[in-house]
Amino acid sequence: DAGGSGGHGEDETLQVLKFRKHFSYVNVDTSTAPGIDRARRLGLAASGMADVVVTSLLHDGMTLFSPQIKGRMFAMFRHPVERAVSLFHYVQDTQWKAQGGQLGVMTIDEFFHGGMAENDWMTRFLTNQPTKGELDEEDLLLAMEVLRRKCLVGLLAEKGESFARFERYFGWRARGEKERECREKKVQWAWPMKHRHDEVEEGTVTWDLIADHNRMDMRLYEYAQRLFEEQRSLFV
DSSP, X not given: OGGGGGGGGGOSSOOEEEETTTEEEESOOTTSHHHHHXXXXXXXXXXXXXXXXXOSOHHHHGGGXXXXXXXXXXXXXXXXHHHHHHHHHHHIIIIIHHHOSGGGXXXXXXXXXXXXXXXXXXXXXXXXXXXXXXXXXHHHHHHHHHHHHHEEEEEGGGHHHHHHHHHHHHTOOOOSHHHXXXXXXXXXXXXXXXXXXXXXXXXXXXXXXXXXXXXXXXXXXXXXXXXXXXXXXXXX
16 A cells, blocks of 8 residues: 555556655555556556555456557465464554554454454455355356466465566566665565464364364365466476
8 A cells, every 4th residue: 555655545647655755555555446446547567667566355446458458467375374373463463552442452362253354355355256255166266267367376484486477477587785685574474563462282272173164275275286286387
């Protein structure tokens, strides 16, 4: 959402904004459906200003492109349990504790037992079913097909290899020592904004509780791991 900050989300024309000298963003917010619609109306894809569009709203994001101006999809996948644990602690520490109330002191087990946690986030957003009740086998198969046909898969557990593939596929190159240093910090997860929290061990009651809450995503992640191995042949 950086491109829409500072009131630039209401600009009537596209422009490239500079942040801290080293970062450039187009003045659009592709983290929301209204922001994507605005980017489409302003002709983001045709402008050629953006090298990469980052969004979790895959189906809204598709409207930015056309048969004449195509996009190429890539994504970094994280284990569903690890992602859920990280998200819970981040939101609790940065929002709920400051607000006071039950959510600020609730354990992660209580949160999932209470039915307040999102479930199968990856499958839902790949199939455009964010509000559907319980997902079914058809939803999972569709999500798998989207990945198989459309996505260059990266795994957070294989950060270095994933970044190398993205760079090679898109022809990205670090420009100078500062950019190379930045890349290495990201690959090694050595940056100050990383949120620290207690890990959940595989095989524990908590792990199984979260995994059961994300059954489709667990299977989808296993499929993404297989695709990651299959796509290795593209970079030999």
